[in-house]
Amino acid sequence: MCGIVGYLGKKEKKEILIEGLRELEYRGYDSAGIAIIKGKKLNNFKAIGKIINLEEKTNDFHSDGFGVSIGHTRWATHGKPTELNAHPHLGKYSFVVHNGIIENYQSLKTELQDDGISFLSQTDTETIVHLFEKNYKDDSFQAFKDTLDRLEGAYATLLITETAPDTIFFAKNGSPMLIGFEGDDVYFASSDTPIIGKAEEVYYLEDGEYGYAKDGIVKLFNKDGEEKRFLKEILVSDKALAQKDGYRFFMEKEIYEQSTVMSDTMMGRIVDNNIYFEELNDGLLDGINSIKICACGTSYHTALASSYLFERISKIRCDIEIASEFRYKEPLLSSDTLFITVSQSGETADTLEALKMAKRAGLKSLSICNVDNSSIVRESDASILTRAGIEKGVASTKAFATQMMVLWMFAIELAQRRNTITKENLQIEIDAMLHTPKALIVKDKLHNKLNRLAKRYLHGHGFFFIGRDIFYPLALEGALKLKEISYLHAEGYPAGEMKHGPIALADSELFTIALMPKTVHYDKIKSNVEELSARDATILAISPEPFELADDFIQTQYDNHPMLEFFEMMVITQLLALEISIRLGNDVDMPRNLAKSVTVE
Ligand code: AGP
Numbered sequence: 001m002c003g004i005v006g007y008l009g010k011k012e013k014k015e016i017l018i019e020g021l022r023e024l025e026y027r028g029y030d031s032a033g034i035a036i037i038k039g040k041k042l043n044n045f046k047a048i049g050k051i052i053n054l055e056e057k058t059n060d061f062h063s064d065g066f067g068v069s070i071g072h073t074r075w076a077t078h079g080k081p082t083e084l085n086a087h088p089h090l091g092k093y094s095f096v097v098h099n100g101i102i103e104n105y106q107s108l109k110t111e112l113q114d115d116g117i118s119f120l121s122q123t124d125t126e127t128i129v130h131l132f133e134k135n136y137k138d139d140s141f142q143a144f145k146d147t148l149d150r151l152e153g154a155y156a157t158l159l160i161t162e163t164a165p166d167t168i169f170f171a172k173n174g175s176p177m178l179i180g181f182e183g184d185d186v187y188f189a190s191s192d193t194p195i196i197g198k199a200e201e202v203y204y205l206e207d208g209e210y211g212y213a214k215d216g217i218v219k220l221f222n223k224d225g226e227e228k229r230f231l232k233e234i235l236v237s238d239k240a241l242a243q244k245d246g247y248r249f250f251m252e253k254e255i256y257e258q259s260t261v262m263s264d265t266m267m268g269r270i271v272d273n274n275i276y277f278e279e280l281n282d283g284l285l286d287g288i289n290s291i292k293i294c295a296c297g298t299s300y301h302t303a304l305a306s307s308y309l310f311e312r313i314s315k316i317r318c319d320i321e322i323a324s325e326f327r328y329k330e331p332l333l334s335s336d337t338l339f340i341t342v343s344q345s346g347e348t349a350d351t352l353e354a355l356k357m358a359k360r361a362g363l364k365s366l367s368i369c370n371v372d373n374s375s376i377v378r379e380s381d382a383s384i385l386t387r388a389g390i391e392k393g394v395a396s397t398k399a400f401a402t403q404m405m406v407l408w409m410f411a412i413e414l415a416q417r418r419n420t421i422t423k424e425n426l427q428i429e430i431d432a433m434l435h436t437p438k439a440l441i442v443k444d445k446l447h448n449k450l451n452r453l454a455k456r457y458l459h460g461h462g463f464f465f466i467g468r469d470i471f472y473p474l475a476l477e478g479a480l481k482l483k484e485i486s487y488l489h490a491e492g493y494p495a496g497e498m499k500h501g502p503i504a505l506a507d508s509e510l511f512t513i514a515l516m517p518k519t520v521h522y523d524k525i526k527s528n529v530e531e532l533s534a535r536d537a538t539i540l541a542i543s544p545e546p547f548e549l550a551d552d553f554i555q556t557q558y559d560n561h562p563m564l565e566f567f568e569m570m571v572i573t574q575l576l577a578l579e580i581s582i583r584l585g586n587d588v589d590m591p592r593n594l595a596k597s598v599t600v601e
Pocket of ligand 1: 297298342345347394396484596597
């Protein structure tokens, strides 16, 4: 959570920082700020809310000529989204920005307050800058190191100070940060997007690393304090992929893109009518007898859906865990289990920590991830990239679709290896996969219908998305999409469970979105929906089969393969959430209280 940027060089610093923060705004947009030191001059601007507010405040400010600068966009963890709590935090003569959580900040703060230091903000971050200044005698780097020694928790942090006005101090532990190099210019950022187009070479910092940048040179130290020689990588990425292209919101564009990115996801992975992942080498799957998948949010939903496929088709035991629960349940892990993490960003703190735990327990690990070089990818023994392209909408869409495709393909790959699928059934699966891009094409007629339908679903006391089997995780995902961007209460529920309690809520103001595929337990779900209809719930049925009890009905086209039905219904639930949110006047891409990448616990 939170995004940080830094720049050392002669270019116009304000612009570099603000452009960079705009790229990171998806990580949090409660407030933003920048600080620049040029010679003896300290400049600091902060604004509540989105980057545009900060831009307006800095309109008349210019900062070219050599200097050091840092910036931050915040997702509030400690303290409300106020200007005082916005980063960079100022001591007497130094500024700091930080992404992560300083777990022992309360005891540090008390210690500093006992020394007579007063705090302006309620944040954990402010302790860093005061501690630095307390530690400073005559050597800024020594003071920075002494400060890091006292910090517990996760951080990616940048510090600039008048005592070393040509230097940026940096440290990373548990939160992402990379350094970009271009001539004498040095850039810092939480992810590569702010650096693309500015620097061609980058270095992704590892946990425990810290150092400083001065005169275009970066001195890097490992967690044991030894200076480290490091290899820079070439930064290859195409930022043009992240423009809105005439769509109202990134989320809308990303829903429409699903059809094409799905072809990228499959490219080179279906060879001679077999599924093939070149990433699965070096005996990763040797001796594996079960799977455990850990993920959060939307990624958890694809994991849950895939567990039906792994057990049903690959005949391998598959347990799914919410990463934040897994971390503290003291799980019993066995080394014949393949530990899979699923993550769009590859930076989700809970998922990353779960992966580290599994590795410590000796498990082999595979990540299914959208961002190459992310922390989760770098921590895993092997990774399969989902190739969804940059996803900007906070509400995940194409990442969900491509994760689901990779997991489906991996289930079939395992079935091939384990001889649990006939040639005939393998062909059916592959044909369905190849047909998926078509099933994901958004038709105008459908979008218009959902636009009109959205009008009817703006009030009421809640939504239930219901489904069975793989359509249960899809129901969870449909409800999550709606909650995230419309702020209406929605729940995903297994259709057969409604009668065990939630049906008590049924009345005409309870909106039920019923996922009624033809290929998976149609008769069972039909009875469940009939039970709700008998209690006067308002039903929006989504099915290839006409359903006369529905108040509203969307007829789907696919009725011959569960996954094609799954993807077709997925698009419908995404568009429904989008249209409801737009009608409510919400900012679809930056819903309140959320951030794209949750890098705090
Ligand atoms: C999805 O719409 C959400 N924004 C959120 O649930 C997300 O899926 C979750 O935070 C996990 O993120 P990750 O896939 O990047 O690990």
